[in-house]
Amino acid sequence: MPINQVQPEAVEFDVHTDEMLINMGPQHPSTHGVLRLVLRTDGEVVTEVTPHIGYLHRCAEKIGEHLSPRQFLPYTDRLDYLSAMNMNLGWSLTVEKLLGLKVSEKTRHLRVIMAELGRIASHLVAAGCYGLDLGSFTPFTWTFRDREKILNLFEAACGARLTCSYITVGGVTADLPPGWLSQCEQFLTEFAPVVDELHAVLTSNAVFVRRTAGVGVLPAATAIDYGCTGPVLRGCGVAWDLRRDGDPFYTEMYDGYQFEVIAQTEGRYPQDHPYPPVPAAACLGDSWHRFYVRMLEVVESMELVRQAMAKYAAAAGEVDKPIPLKKKLPQGEVYLETEAPKGQMGFMVKSDGSPIPSRVRIRSSSFCNLSVASELCRGVLVADVPAIIGSLDLVLGEIDR
């Protein structure tokens, strides 16, 4: 199917009107933050989309050149603020890779619990807001209700709900309080039926399918060419997940875990599940598949949290404490990418031997995922632009850094 498929019965394409430039954003609700899109339109058809970013630019990389890695940790919370745990994890692992530091088993499993809860929380916001973009309000309230429960768990563990700074260089800031695991278990039990409800009101909803199936079709080759990662890439049928395919320093965190990479390969999704089948109108790489991959990943992450809780409870010893605040870094340069909810989040640290890095680089997943938007939105209807942008699940804090 062509990349910019439009339904011919919906619009008469041979009628041309005056070209018009429309500014969408930076304060448009469906751009998920301060993103400005300039649409060049011909009637209802968008001929060109130019994203303008940078409204949230704080020069995080420059700040990193003036702080020690542990001091920089709270700044990573503010990159992708919807999954701060995963940002903390990416940064901590990168610095640990430079230091050649391995954390204890107990810490490793605790980190898996937090990273996967962070993924569920982020995907819940993605699903809820996407429904909102397409005019469905109820699922938004449901997903935020259940995300709240995850934030309560984060608060119980580290005192912060959004900007956690919990996973830190060398370990975690504190061990879990008593009773936390049973709270988490209770959340997973309560949350499992909600996934089915979300599938009922979104995934298989006729209006939702009409708005997303076949809209914004991204071929796998284009996705790879633009460096798209995460659910955007897996929605194209490319089974590529850094938890399995990444740097050994990162994948060994998931050693001993059973999980599937969610992508439709050879015409089917990996797990046998009771969720709605792929609708006839959907084609691989469209907005519907990107959404569906996230929904299935939520279930996979719940399973990972369960496994991690059992492993954490069985692990002996203590969790690791963070490294000293001004520990000297060895000379060298490392780059590490982790599988954050929105895609591959990369950090680079270069050090000349002092406690403060000489260069910090942040590779943002949403940055690359957004760069493909102008390809996706060429020749679509104006109303499809929010549907496509929403399906990319962008966070501007991470794009602008």
Next chain:
Amino acid sequence: MNIQEIHSRLARAFQPWLAATGFEAIDPWIEVRPEGLPEIGRYLRDSQDLWFDMLHCITGVDDIELDAKKSAAKKAEQPDWEPHLELIYHLSSTRHRHRLVLRTRLPRWHEDTPGRLPEVPTVSDIWSAAKWHEREVFDLMGVCFVGHPDLRRILCPEDWVGHPLRKDYEMPREYHGIPAR
């Protein structure tokens, strides 16, 4: 394919463009001369057994020591060291699951004239991911990517002066009447 094998493959075809290697580094790298980047990039992407189809990231590094004492010490340690810029390209192959760090070295200013940006050929026609990453490096580090279709600032405002990630960058006193420092 490991880094030595990739290097020997490149050495067969592009020996004059290969500058240095860092096989012992935590992330092993190959340094190439800037003028060879497009052809080497195309070769890395298109060879069946290399197939580096994904460009993850382009990083600019300003390697300068502003403190005169430290600069002299660094020079004494490494006699051939001069202040310079580095570009680091992180590549991987979704087919073969191998990774590569490619780097290149540029002068800080073109023909040593402060204000004239150093030039490097674009790779945006090889990997589209470079379109935005090169804009970012141009914006923040001040590198001119020759042949880039749309080399504009991306994170800073269009009328911003200077390139903030340069080590000797100074924040302007004000921007459109807004005190900046």
